[in-house]
Amino acid sequence: MMLINFSNQIAAGPKNISKNFIEQCLIHKANERFFFIIPDIDDFSMYNDTHSIKFLRVNRIANYFGGAGVAIFVNLFLIPKLLKEYEFRTILAFGNFLLPKFSGTKVVLLHHPYIVDDELFNSVSKLKKLSETIKRLAFRYTVKNVSKIVVQSTYMKNAFVKHYPHEACKVEIIHNPISSAFIGAFSGREANYRKNDTFKLIYVSRFYPHKNHSFLIDVARELSNRKANVTISVTLDLNILGVKDFLNTVEKENLPIINIFELPQAELVRHYSEHNAVIFPSESETFGNPLVEALFFGLPAVVPRKLYTESILGDCGVYYESNDIDSCIQSILKIQNNRDLYLSYSAMSLAHSSLYPNPKTWFDCYYSLLDGNFHEQR
Structure with missing residues (x-):
């Protein structure tokens, strides 16, 4: 069984790629089971348990400190609790951080630019910089703790390697997919x-x-x-x-x-x-x-x-x-x-x-990475 943490995927872009992943799991033909942690918001309300997929919803608090509190709860309490109750072979987290200890494959998607973009980091207020410094520290621990870091572009891979040259072997590029809603919609400009x-x-x-x-x-x-x-x-x-x-x-x-x-x-x-x-x-x-x-x-x-x-x-x-x-x-x-x-x-x-990939090709890349058979996109 694979544990997938999407609990903090509430911004428009992260939310859409998370939904793409879930929808691909729903039609996935392999003999695989998935356990999703998702935010309890309307955009994910249509998803219900199936014979191979289980959903656990986490309440969201509509402010920054509430979001940080949820991330702490999920990483330090909820995931460790689930690891004791279920036999997971892999963990995938969309959302920059994966802190629990786990002996199986651990993959995290880095999609917060402040973590590796120094120009952006240095442009913010002192209060914002404090919060981003905490995120950088949590990510630094994540890098040491996981099997692979996924980024979405060559730019992000280069930025990651600049900060973590000794961890370059851990980073992989998987470009985001085009939404299934857009496929076939183009009719000429x-x-x-x-x-x-x-x-x-x-x-x-x-x-x-x-x-x-x-x-x-x-x-x-x-x-x-x-x-x-x-x-x-x-x-x-x-x-x-x-x-x-x-x-x-x-x-x-x-x-x-x-x-x-x-x-x-x-x-x-x-x-x-x-x-x-x-x-x-x-x-x-x-x-x-x-x-x-x-x-x-x-x-x-x-x-x-x-x-x-x-x-x-x-x-x-x-x-x-x-x-x-x-x-x-x-x-x-x-x-x-x-x-x-x-x-x-x-x-x-x-x-x-x-x-750039369609949703199926993109999902197959993640599935192969979690299975240890991935070859990076170029």
């Missing part, structure tokens, strides 16, 4: 390109400091000053701290930013189909799921030139200099005003999407 219509950008992301939504305010102001026929859609949950202030600024200044709210994957299909390009100003990512989603929809991606964007997009990104408003505006306008260039980037995006 040429019909959607209209030089004289509004050019619609979309930023699919929750509102966290490193996601850099404030940069969009500056870009939107300049677009308005230039009377550019461009809009930027964002996917923001009004309950997240800072979102209402952001949207109040948008409304007060009448900026071309439209909130379409946080949406499930199935609904995002329509929005990707209706937009002309993706914009993604995030300061740091362990992967960047919306970038790969853009590729599958043949959407050009307007992004800062950073190691994580170059790792995911290669030559098909529409790059601008990080946090440079004029550079970003120029990148947007050059694909808005040049149909052939736009379609060229669109074609490159679609071709580049072939580098």
Whole structure:
């Protein structure tokens, strides 16, 4: 039996890949049993026990300290208790930390950029840095305790090896999959390109400091000053701290930013189909799921030139200099005003999407790793 800890997977990206994993387990044909620890939230409410899968739900507390408390409870009390009650041969944790002692295979997914991104770590407040230091210490113990560390990109592997050169043999790359909701949804970009219509950008992301939504305010102001026929859609949950202030600024200044709210994957299909390009100003990512989603929809991606964007997009990104408003505006306008260039980037995006796995291939990589038979993606 495999023990899978998804108890802290509540942010949009981690939640979606966790659900991908569960759904693949539900159709998995091998003679394997799975025991999942999942958060007790609506997004996981549809999952019930089967003959080969058991779910244990853990209550979530809606603040940082509550989340830390849950992580401590799961790692120091719940998992050790389960290890005494069940015979597990492997443990997989999506969520950076795996602290209990265990003689079988232990695999953890690192998807918190602050743990290995020193520039991002050093940019935060003293209080935030204290909390991130504690996470770094917990991760340092995790590295010593586990069999393998999974990262989602070459950028993250390099960052890990920089911090843990003596543990380089433990790190493996498994790229995130495209959601099953997106497979087969692309129908061609040429019909959607209209030089004289509004050019619609979309930023699919929750509102966290490193996601850099404030940069969009500056870009939107300049677009308005230039009377550019461009809009930027964002996917923001009004309950997240800072979102209402952001949207109040948008409304007060009448900026071309439209909130379409946080949406499930199935609904995002329509929005990707209706937009002309993706914009993604995030300061740091362990992967960047919306970038790969853009590729599958043949959407050009307007992004800062950073190691994580170059790792995911290669030559098909529409790059601008990080946090440079004029550079970003120029990148947007050059694909808005040049149909052939736009379609060229669109074609490159679609071709580049072939580098990333579908859910089954991705799940098979994890299963092989847990079985000791994995060969790293390149």
